[in-house]
Amino acid sequence: MTGDRRSFLRSMAGxxxxxxxxxxxxxxxxxxxxxxxxxxxxxxxxxxxxRVCEEACNAANEDLPRRPAGAFNDTSVFDHKRRMDxxxxxxxxxxxxxxxxxxSTYAKIQCMHCxxxxxxxxxxxxxxxxxxxGPVVYDAAKCIGCRYCMAACPFQVPAYEYDNTLTPxxxxxxxxxxxxxxxxxxxxxxxxxxxxxMTFGRRTELLRLARKKMRxxxxxxxxxxxxxxxxxxxxxxxxxxxxxxxxxxPKFGYHPVPGYTEPIQHALFKxxxxxxxxxGSLGGVAWLMNSRKKRxxxxxxxxxxxERG
Amino acid sequence: xSAGERAAPVATQFxxxxxxxxxxxxxxxxxxxxxxxxxxLASVTNLNDQYPMGLWIGVDVATGVALAAGGFTTSALxxxxxxxxxxxxxxxxLLTAMLGYTFVAIxxxxxxxxxxxxxxxxxxxxxxxxxxxxxxxxxxxxxxxVLYIEFVPIVCERFMGRVRLPGVLARFNDGVxxxxxxxxxxxxxxxxxFVIAGVVLSCLHQSSLGTLMVIAPYKLHPLYWSPLLxxxxxxxxxxxxxxxxxxxxxxxxxxxxxRSEMHILTPLATMAPYLLGAYIAVRFGDMLYRGSYVFLxxxxxxxxxFWIEFGLLTIVPFFLFMSSDVRRSPGGLFTAALMYIVGxxxxxxxxxxxxxxxxxxxxxxVPAIGEFALTIGLIATIVFAYRxxxxxxxxxxxxxxxxxxx
Numbered sequence: 001m002t003g004d005r006r007s008f009l010r011s012m013a014g015x016x017x018x019x020x021x022x023x024x025x026x027x028x029x030x031x032x033x034x035x036x037x038x039x040x041x042x043x044x045x046x047x048x049x050x051r052v053c054e055e056a057c058n059a060a061n062e063d064l065p066r067r068p069a070g071a072f073n074d075t076s077v078f079d080h081k082r083r084m085d086x087x088x089x090x091x092x093x094x095x096x097x098x099x100x101x102x103x104s105t106y107a108k109i110q111c112m113h114c115x116x117x118x119x120x121x122x123x124x125x126x127x128x129x130x131x132x133x134g135p136v137v138y139d140a141a142k143c144i145g146c147r148y149c150m151a152a153c154p155f156q157v158p159a160y161e162y163d164n165t166l167t168p169x170x171x172x173x174x175x176x177x178x179x180x181x182x183x184x185x186x187x188x189x190x191x192x193x194x195x196x197x198m199t200f201g202r203r204t205e206l207l208r209l210a211r212k213k214m215r216x217x218x219x220x221x222x223x224x225x226x227x228x229x230x231x232x233x234x235x236x237x238x239x240x241x242x243x244x245x246x247x248x249x250p251k252f253g254y255h256p257v258p259g260y261t262e263p264i265q266h267a268l269f270k271x272x273x274x275x276x277x278x279x280g281s282l283g284g285v286a287w288l289m290n291s292r293k294k295r296x297x298x299x300x301x302x303x304x305x306x307e308r309g
Numbered sequence: 310x311s312a313g314e315r316a317a318p319v320a321t322q323f324x325x326x327x328x329x330x331x332x333x334x335x336x337x338x339x340x341x342x343x344x345x346x347x348x349x350l351a352s353v354t355n356l357n358d359q360y361p362m363g364l365w366i367g368v369d370v371a372t373g374v375a376l377a378a379g380g381f382t383t384s385a386l387x388x389x390x391x392x393x394x395x396x397x398x399x400x401x402x403l404l405t406a407m408l409g410y411t412f413v414a415i416x417x418x419x420x421x422x423x424x425x426x427x428x429x430x431x432x433x434x435x436x437x438x439x440x441x442x443x444x445x446x447x448x449x450x451x452x453x454x455v456l457y458i459e460f461v462p463i464v465c466e467r468f469m470g471r472v473r474l475p476g477v478l479a480r481f482n483d484g485v486x487x488x489x490x491x492x493x494x495x496x497x498x499x500x501x502x503f504v505i506a507g508v509v510l511s512c513l514h515q516s517s518l519g520t521l522m523v524i525a526p527y528k529l530h531p532l533y534w535s536p537l538l539x540x541x542x543x544x545x546x547x548x549x550x551x552x553x554x555x556x557x558x559x560x561x562x563x564x565x566x567x568r569s570e571m572h573i574l575t576p577l578a579t580m581a582p583y584l585l586g587a588y589i590a591v592r593f594g595d596m597l598y599r600g601s602y603v604f605l606x607x608x609x610x611x612x613x614x615f616w617i618e619f620g621l622l623t624i625v626p627f628f629l630f631m632s633s634d635v636r637r638s639p640g641g642l643f644t645a646a647l648m649y650i651v652g653x654x655x656x657x658x659x660x661x662x663x664x665x666x667x668x669x670x671x672x673x674x675v676p677a678i679g680e681f682a683l684t685i686g687l688i689a690t691i692v693f694a695y696r697x698x699x700x701x702x703x704x705x706x707x708x709x710x711x712x713x714x715x
Contacts, residue, residue: 083669085358118524124442125426125435144429145422148442150361152524156667159358160422162351168422250668252527260536261524262439268513269444275509282389282505289391 033115034132038181039203039235040190041210044247045220047106047197049078049092056192057090057110060179064089081248084110086159089173090189095247105240107247108189108197111136111157111173112227113235116256119149119158128170134203134235135175143170154231154250154257175235203235210239232256316400316703318467319565323700327564331689338686341679342419350422353679359667360674367661368684369416372654373409374449374518375546379557380406380456381511382550388504397573397706400463401561402554404704407456408691410449416687441520448514455507458496465493467702516543522660530611530664531601537591538660544588545623549653551577551584552626552646559643561705564696570706575637578645581630585649589627592619611664614655622652 055072058064065087078094090110097103117136120128127142128149145168150158161168176187185191190198199206210225226244227237230252240247268274345353356363383402386392418424429435430446437443472486473479496503519542526534535541555577558570596602604612626649635641655663662674699705 081669083358083671121439122442122524124437124440124446125429126437142426142429142435143423144426145424146420146442147356147361147422148440148521150358151522151528151665154525154527154668156359156528156669160356160361162354162356162422163349164422165347165349168350248669250527257524257526258439260526261441261520264520264523264536264539265439265441265444265517268517269438275513278509278512279505282385282508283501286389286391286501286505289389293391 032130032132034134036202036204037115037132037235038134038175039113039201039206039237040187041199041201041206042108042236042238043197043199043213044105044107044238044240044242046195047092047108048195049075049094049106050194051075051077051092052192052194053108053189053198054088054090054092056188057173058088060176060188061089061174062179084157084159084172086161086169086171088159089171093248095242097242097246103242105242105247107238107240107249109248110189110236111175112155113173113175114231114256115234116232116258118152118154118231118257121258121262122148122152124148131177133181135177135181136172137174137177138170138172140167140169145170152257154252203237206237210237213239229254232259315707316397316463316705317707318701318703319567319699319705321565321700323696328693328696331693334689335686335693338683338689341682341686344679345419345683350420353677353683355674355677355680357671357674359670360662360665362665363662363674364658364676364680364684365416365420367658367663368654369420369687370413371518371657371661373413373416374515375542375549375653375657376553376650377406377409377413378511378515378546378550379553380409380550381508382547383554384459384504385508388501389508395573395577397570398554398558398577400704400706401557401699402550403456403459403463404695404698405553405557407453407460408694408698410453410456412687412691413449414453416684419683441517441524445514445517445521448510448517452507452510452514455503455510458503459500459507462493462496462500463702463704465489465496469493511546512543515546516540518542519660522665525665528665528667529660530604530609530666531599532596532604532611532615533660533664535595535599535601537595540591541588541595544584544591545653545656548581548584548588549649551581552649555642555646556650559639559646561695561699565699565705567705569639571637571639571642574642578630578636578642581645582627585623585627585630589624611659611666614659614663618652618655618659622648622655626652 051072055067058067058072078092081093082091084091090108092106092108095105095107097105113130113134113136117128117130120130120136122128124146125142125144127139127144128136129139130136145160147158147160147170149170150156150160158170158172160170175181176185180187186200187198190200199209201209207225207228210228214221214223214225220241221239222241222243224244225237225239226249227234232254238244238247238249245251341353350356354363354365379402383395383399387395387399418427421427430437430443431450469486469489472482472489474482474485516539519538519540522529522534523536523538555574558574561567562569605615606612626645629635629641629645629648632641635645
């Protein structure tokens with residue numbers, strides 16, 4: 001991993017140079033972030049793995065397949081690590097500390113709703129977009145089904161309906177944007193939690209709250225808020241007693257991932273200058289070569305050349 | 310076209326035993342393709358939520374685009390750098406590029422979940438200027454149009470003065486003939502615009518195809534992820550252009566029992582070491598600068614495929630092309646060209662799925678039989694269409710035969 005990190009730091013120098021060329025704030029293009037944008041703070045240390053949030057999520061999102069009664073009471077699902085799929089927007093996993101087998105933590109996962117979402121930057125038709133308030137939402141009517149969003153997402157969140165022949169959709173947590181947030185309600189999972197693992201609110205206030213908790217109980221939390229700076233920051237953030245890598249949240253740098261591609265693209269198409277310059281220089285070369293050939297032909301007196309085939 | 314060098318339709322028996330095998334492969338591909346269209350992606354492919362892009366994107370799209378680079382490199386060589394000597398390879402390279410890109414689009418239709426929305430990126434209200442894929446899509450679409458326009462004079466040449474429409478349509482013979490002459494005349498005047506546009510569009514999307522995976526720095530293996538991926542894709546595509554032309558000329562020479570074009574291919578190959586050398590230099594420099602060489606001996610799939618595609622199938626052909634003995638020997642030249650072509654194929658597959666490491670991979674992605682069958686079926690269809698079109702249109706040069714005439 002150290003090799004990875006070092007190479008990223010170095011390559012950022014290269015991207016930085018391109019950024020200067022493009023004159024763009026890396027990763028800022030296309031993202032409209034409200035100063036008081038929303039977020040959720042997930043405190044893994046109080047989660048008991050009851051899966052009520054999973055049930056509430058399924059109930060709130062009516063387009064998800066219904067589950068039989070009692071399906072969410074099954075605790076045997078914790079025997080292995082689960083991921084979201086095209087019929088599940090959130091799952092809770094149980095993580096044991098390999099170094100200290102007595103210690104374990106439940107962690108709920110769902111779309112992180114990045115501040116600089118790679119899926120939104122990648123999408124060829126703008127089917128994925130970011131609300132200034134935070135939610136990253138999907139419009140199936142625009143989607144062409146290329147799945148580039150899935151390749152781009154560093155958290156490997158979007159899932160696909162591979163078994164749907166005609167109208168497959170990219171599926172992921174919606175932040176309950178249309179079903180609840182737009183009506184002034186909080187996300188279903190947040191409201192359902194009996195342990196109040198999740199706190200919904202303004203992202204800036206959540207960060208303040210997280211720091212307060214960490215100051216008050218430094219023994220209870222690792223000293224890092226996951227999602228504060230990862231890949232430029234996320235709307236969903238985590239507090240944990242176990243290191244984040246052990247609860248399945250990967251170690252990421254602070255640089256937003258669209259910040260690697262967008263400066264290249266924007267530099268390449270700055271006022272269409274680079275493509276036009278290439279056109280011009282190719283035309284110039286052709287003209288030079290042609291006049292040279294004419295000179296040579298005039299000398300040897302061979303007559304004219306054909307222009308094309 | 311200079312004297313003694315004319316392109317003409319190939320006179321050959323179209324259906325041979327080899328063609329029947331080819332048609333069988335095509336039918337197999339069509340079967341799997343139909344199966345995918347009727348019973349969904351899941352019924353044919355091994356794609357999943359961890360590996361959203363597989364063999365079809367790696368080979369049909371990424372490799373297809375790279376190997377079609379012969380079209381713009383030869384037209385730049387002949388029309389921009391005015392190397393008339395290579396005129397005979399322009400038309401076959403143009404046909405290969407036209408077919409290659411056409412089948413990139415057809416192959417993509419099988420991979421897209423909502424293939425019937427493929428026109429969406431062209432609608433201004435869905436334009437997404439931050440998306441690398443948007444630029445690739447637009448450039449490929451425009452370039453495909455340019456390729457068709459560049460092919461129009463060949464169609465005109467074939468039918469001007471011999472339009473013979475069947476039955477009642479015969480009354481339109483004169484009108485069609487005038488239209489062909491007009492198209493030929495106008496295109497003859499403005500073709501340089503399309504030639505330059507073709508080269509520029511090619512440079513843009515060949516490089517942006519590399520930018521595509523720059524957005525996945527945490528997923529692509531460090532031996533493959535680099536902010537210089539666009540540069541690497543562009544230089545490797547330019548380098549593979551002439552080897553593709555060489556291989557194609559040698560295969561079509563064998564298939565149609567034509568005289569070899571070694572007098573063109575050997576000088577064409579002298580440029581290969583420079584173009585390959587530029588690509589190798591950029592890749593070495595990038596590896597040294599980022600320090601990614603520390604992963605060379607870790608034994609992962611990515612490191613093994615790196616040794617094969619870069620060590621064996623890029624650097625070795627580079628040295629082969631350097632040798633004038635190899636360049637003059639048909640067998641040596643064919644071997645060197647084929648090695649680097651396979652190298653590019655593996656490189657594109659590595660960037661799209663072999664070196665792609667999703668953080669929560671549950672199981673490795675291995676393409677399903679149906680994925681291989683459709684890909685091979687599409688390649689067979691390209692070969693079939695190539696054979697058909699060179700028998701219908703003046704594409705391949707008949708220089709040697711004319712020279713032998715008294």
